[in-house]
Amino acid sequence: MAQGNLAVLNHRVNGRALRLFRSASGGVVEYLGEFEVDAEHPYYLIDAPEIDGGTIRNVFVFRLRPVGEVKQDGARSPRTPQPRPTITQLPVEAEGIERTFTEPSREPQTAQQRETALIRAYSDYAIAQLGHEMVKQRIVPAWEATPLCIDLYDRTVQELIEAKGTATREGIHSAIGQLLDYARYVDAKRMTILVPSRPRTDLAKLCESLRIDLIWPNGSSWERLSEESSRDEGSSTSQRSPTPEEVGEWAGPSLP
Secondary structure (H helix, E strand, O other): OOHHHHHHHOOOOOOOOEEEEEEOHHHOEEEEEEEEEOOOOOEEEEEEEOOOOOOEEEEEEEOEEEOOOOOOOOOOOOOOOOOOOEEEEEOOOOOOOOOOOOOHHHOOHHHHHHHHHHHHHHHHHHHHOOOOOEEEEEEEOOOOOOOEEEEEEEOOOOEEEEEOOOOOHHHHHHHHHHHHHHOOOOOOOEEEEEOOOOOOHHHHHHHHHOOOEEEEEEOOEEEEHHHHHHHHOOOOOOOOOOOHHHHHOOOOOOOO
16 A cells, blocks of 8 residues: 555544545635544455556545534445445346446457347347346445446356457457356356357367357357367257256366
């Protein structure tokens, strides 16, 4: 923690008052009153960009309590993170779900549009053709302000699906990390990455080594990495729901 943040954290120990001002129009500031840092949970961390949209970094958010009378009209305070994780189920068509910060230049709008179209297309297929129940999920980890947003969760086979608008190495790496993160909170028997086309052979082998499945469109149908592996072994599983045994084979890497 840097010097300025330490001064805020230790203001009581140092015998200093913490006075809050709010920027007003014309370069004028407005005095709101005296505050103190919460003794039990003084701060939490969030991901936020540098000023003017720079690099993503950890930012300290101090939890302040008023000392005496303070001005509260028009004040906007962030919601304090909770000590226990929460999981909310949402319909697939839900829009405007918060997403974690990424480097601004690394996820162009066109990729996000492809991702949204993929989610809708595969969800429609799974509901209409397979009879599966598809939802989105929103996870807020304990003492975190930014939610984790699961693109798709197939409740019928307990499949966790992360969609990417590109099948690049960067996209596959990102999806693997997200799936492993989400799986700590969701009872998933299968982890899958949804992409617009079949990834290169080396990336497919990476996912297969981790027992993470891949789905991509093929005309009016959908292909799976797990189905390719089954066909290579002499059996055909195309255009049907996987058996429980097949689902368990693609549940992600075994972690200690």
